[in-house]
Amino acid sequence: xxxxxxxxxxxxxxxxxxxxxxxxxxxxxxxxxxxxxxxxxxxxxxxxxxxxxxxxxxxxxxxxxxxxxxxxxxxxxxxxxxxxxxxxxxxxxxxxxxxxxxxxxxxxxxxxxxxxxxxxxxxxxxxxxxxxxxxxxxxxxxxxxxxxxxxxxxxxxxxxxxxxxxxxxxxxxxxxxxxxxxxxxxxxxxxxxxxxxxxxxxxxxxxxxxxxxxxxxxxxxxxxxxxxxxxxxxxxxxxxxxxxxxxxxxxxxxxxxxxxxxxxxxxxxxxxxxxxxxxxxxxxxxxxxxxxxxxxxxxxxxxxxxxxxxxxxxxxxxxxxxxxxxxxxx
Amino acid sequence: xxxxxxxxxxxxxxxxxxxxxxxxxxxxxxxxxxxxxxxxxxxxxxxxxxxxxxxxxxxxxxxxxxxxxxxxxxxxxxxxxxxxxxxxxxxxxxxxxxxxxxxxxxxxxxxxxxxxxxxxxxxxx
Numbered sequence: 001x002x003x004x005x006x007x008x009x010x011x012x013x014x015x016x017x018x019x020x021x022x023x024x025x026x027x028x029x030x031x032x033x034x035x036x037x038x039x040x041x042x043x044x045x046x047x048x049x050x051x052x053x054x055x056x057x058x059x060x061x062x063x064x065x066x067x068x069x070x071x072x073x074x075x076x077x078x079x080x081x082x083x084x085x086x087x088x089x090x091x092x093x094x095x096x097x098x099x100x101x102x103x104x105x106x107x108x109x110x111x112x113x114x115x116x117x118x119x120x121x122x123x124x125x126x127x128x129x130x131x132x133x134x135x136x137x138x139x140x141x142x143x144x145x146x147x148x149x150x151x152x153x154x155x156x157x158x159x160x161x162x163x164x165x166x167x168x169x170x171x172x173x174x175x176x177x178x179x180x181x182x183x184x185x186x187x188x189x190x191x192x193x194x195x196x197x198x199x200x201x202x203x204x205x206x207x208x209x210x211x212x213x214x215x216x217x218x219x220x221x222x223x224x225x226x227x228x229x230x231x232x233x234x235x236x237x238x239x240x241x242x243x244x245x246x247x248x249x250x251x252x253x254x255x256x257x258x259x260x261x262x263x264x265x266x267x268x269x270x271x272x273x274x275x276x277x278x279x280x281x282x283x284x285x286x287x288x289x290x291x292x293x294x295x296x297x298x299x300x301x302x303x304x305x306x307x308x309x310x311x312x313x314x315x316x317x318x319x320x321x322x323x324x325x326x327x328x329x330x
Numbered sequence: 331x332x333x334x335x336x337x338x339x340x341x342x343x344x345x346x347x348x349x350x351x352x353x354x355x356x357x358x359x360x361x362x363x364x365x366x367x368x369x370x371x372x373x374x375x376x377x378x379x380x381x382x383x384x385x386x387x388x389x390x391x392x393x394x395x396x397x398x399x400x401x402x403x404x405x406x407x408x409x410x411x412x413x414x415x416x417x418x419x420x421x422x423x424x425x426x427x428x429x430x431x432x433x434x435x436x437x438x439x440x441x442x443x444x445x446x447x448x449x450x451x452x453x454x455x
Contacts, residue, residue, distance in 0.1 A: 028403075033367050033387070070385070
């Protein structure tokens with residue numbers, strides 16, 4: 001292979017990676033530089049370069065793609081300053097999309113379908129499609145923001161920054177986030193599972209028949225769960241503690257305890273039908289099932305009371321000036 | 331604790347950062363006289379500042395697009411070559427850059443001449 005062939009091949013490979021309107025100019029200059037270098041080497045050696053030496057010379061210049069990359073301006077999709085916000089938004093949106101899909105496309109069909117494989121395959125396919133769709137949309141929004149609204153990053157006022165965290169709030173963000181995630185999960189579960197449902201029907205033929213109280217509190221529980229998740233999300237995004245937040249949370253806990261009390265006053269929450277059991281065994285099972293629900297409700301109410309007490313304590317501390325000081329960086 | 335490999339990688343990154351600005355200044359200074367690409371490389375290399383073609387040509391293109399250099403294709407020794415030289419804007423910017431560089435250099439020299447902290451002195455001993 002002649003030197004000219006090798007140069008042509010090399011330059012042609014570089015050309016592939018160059019912007020079209022710059023190709024001619026850049027290649028002419030690279031070719032000139034190569035010829036000058038070869039000429040100089042040959043004059044030092046006093047003979048023409050051998051093929052191996054020529055190949056070595058081209059190799060040392062770097063791969064065609066690497067050479068071309070030097071001429072291409074660095075392009076960024078998202079401003080590095082916006083990356084933390086981008087990741088946070090992406091995680092939150094993904095959570096809001098994947099959790100409902102998990103409830104609606106995986107959990108709910110499990111009760112109606114006999115094939116776990118089909119349900120799982122549908123869930124995986126839907127989740128993947130949604131994942132790429134969400135990532136695409138969020139990335140596009142941030143890329144557009146970077147392109148047309150990037151100056152807002154520099155528009156700031158120290159007086160409008162979120163309040164500093166206090167010592168006890170160092171772990172609070174984790175509580176806020178897990179509260180939000182749990183709230184969304186619970187809302188999806190409740191919304192999907194209890195929608196117009198009077199009984200859970202199982203493939204073996206027996207049914208858990210729901211007491212009417214579950215239908216009566218459906219919207220109240222769903223609204224309360226979503227509202228609480230929204231408050232947790234707000235507290236996670238803007239973590240400063242304020243008395244208003246504790247009052248709101250205290251209000252939620254009081255409402256939840258009230259619902260638990262209403263539920264506890266109902267004599268029975270579930271009944272069983274269609275099971276292949278003797279009347280005595282059936283009665284025992286119903287008692288056991290309702291007993292379990294009762295214990296669960298009492299435990300849940302205790303947890304709500306504890307959380308309410310915690311919020312009340314924070315409010316009391318703030319009122320008496322015993323709140324922990326703002327963390328300073330040492 | 332850093333391994334030798336990490337240290338050399340760190341050094342290489344810092345060296346590249348240090349060189350990046352210096353190379354632009356060196357090229358601008360060199361182009362007070364009109365030269366073509368390969369001749370710029372040779373001239374810089376002969377003065378102890380080697381620069382590879384993958385760095386030089388994109389740099390020349392960038393400086394030209396910023397209006398600091400002007401270029402024209404001309405035949406020399408029976409080959410077409412692209413000759414670069416400093417533009418009037420480039421001359422002004424270079425003067426400011428050199429003033430900045432001298433100021434930084436003087437400041438660095440002063441910092442280096444200042445007595446080291448006791449801990450540094452212990453390490454040197």
